[in-house]
Amino acid sequence: MAIDEGLLKSIPYFSGLSTAELDSIKAHIFERSIEGSGLILLEGEPADAMYFVASGVVKVFKTSSEGKEQILSFVRPGESFNDVSVFDGEPSIASAQAVKPAVLYGIRNSDLDLILRNHPQVSLNVIRVLSRQVRHLVSLVEDLSFKHVISRVAKILLEYASDGTEPKSRLTQQEMAALAGTAREMVGRSLRSLEDEGAIRLDHHRIVITNKEALREMAER
Amino acid sequence: MDLMPALDREKCNGCGLCVRVCHCNAFVMIGNLVAVVETDFCGWCTHCEAICPMGAISCPFEIVIEER
Numbered sequence: 286m287a288i289d290e291g292l293l294k295s296i297p298y299f300s301g302l303s304t305a306e307l308d309s310i311k312a313h314i315f316e317r318s319i320e321g322s323g324l325i326l327l328e329g330e331p332a333d334a335m336y337f338v339a340s341g342v343v344k345v346f347k348t349s350s351e352g353k354e355q356i357l358s359f360v361r362p363g364e365s366f367n368d369v370s371v372f373d374g375e376p377s378i379a380s381a382q383a384v385k386p387a388v389l390y391g392i393r394n395s396d397l398d399l400i401l402r403n404h405p406q407v408s409l410n411v412i413r414v415l416s417r418q419v420r421h422l423v424s425l426v427e428d429l430s431f432k433h434v435i436s437r438v439a440k441i442l443l444e445y446a447s448d449g450t451e452p453k454s455r456l457t458q459q460e461m462a463a464l465a466g467t468a469r470e471m472v473g474r475s476l477r478s479l480e481d482e483g484a485i486r487l488d489h490h491r492i493v494i495t496n497k498e499a500l501r502e503m504a505e506r
Numbered sequence: 507m508d509l510m511p512a513l514d515r516e517k518c519n520g521c522g523l524c525v526r527v528c529h530c531n532a533f534v535m536i537g538n539l540v541a542v543v544e545t546d547f548c549g550w551c552t553h554c555e556a557i558c559p560m561g562a563i564s565c566p567f568e569i570v571i572e573e574r
């Protein structure tokens with residue numbers, strides 16, 4: 286399959302580039318399809334490429350020695366992962382796994398060097414992208430160190446709630462636990478408390494946010 | 507027909523715990539593999555996801571905001 290130029294344009298790494306520049310960059314991009322929920326990278330392995338999600342969703346996570354999973358982020362179309370490890374030349378800092386079948390655009394280390402040298406605009410874009418990632422991680426550290434589980438769960442619900450424009454995200458309690466850095470039972474308990482407070486309603490396979498303001502207050506506690 | 511929990515047959519080791527925990531008989535053992543039977547009685551209690559030692563069952567929630 287050919288690399289989709291429209292999609293390349295929408296990737297923050299490549300914003301502001303001319304068609305000619307995009308064309309020359311395209312030559313360095315390879316495509317990788319992941320079937321089902323396949324593992325893409327393993328934490329600690331040599332990082333030989335960075336990836337953009339072209340379609341699907343990728344989960345980036347760390348695993349503790351006891352096997353507990355902490356999700357760092359869900360990477361959606363246009364967003365990148367494993368870039369930090371490629372830039373600093375260290376092993377992959379986290380594992381990555383497709384949540385559903387995914388198509389990835391990859392760039393190998395050596396090619397990335399070339400791209401950055403030849404297209405200074407990309408370097409500027411990268412700084413912006415990495416700053417955003419740092420911001421996201423700092424907010425995650427803040428949540429994990431200062432917030433109670435119930436506030437973290439409330440925040441996750443607000444973050445993942447669909448406003449009807451994008452395709453709905455779906456999260457299992459297991460995934461919410463891994464996002465909140467807690468055990469699955471704690472998520473179940475938090476959801477029940479949030480329901481008791483009247484902020485949400487559990488409706489079969491849906492979590493309906495019935496009082497967004499109340500939920501926001503819980504998230505900020 | 508209502509939506510049912512998703513089963514990843516590649517992860518399932520056939521331990522049968524889901525069959526025992528589900529009150530609506532949504533899981534049946536066929537040989538040493540388990541299969542999901544669609545039923546209107548699944549209340550999305552997520553016990554099956556919680557009990558499965560292989561992480562083979564998922565009960566994902568859609569998160570939606572109620573229009574007022």
Ligand code: SF4
Nearest residue numbers: 518519521522524558
């Ligand atoms: S509990 Fe999990 S591993 Fe055991 S039979 Fe059910 S699906 Fe398979």
Ligand code: SF4
Nearest residue numbers: 528532548551552554
């Ligand atoms: S969610 Fe509950 S009722 Fe539905 S299949 Fe699982 S255990 Fe059975």
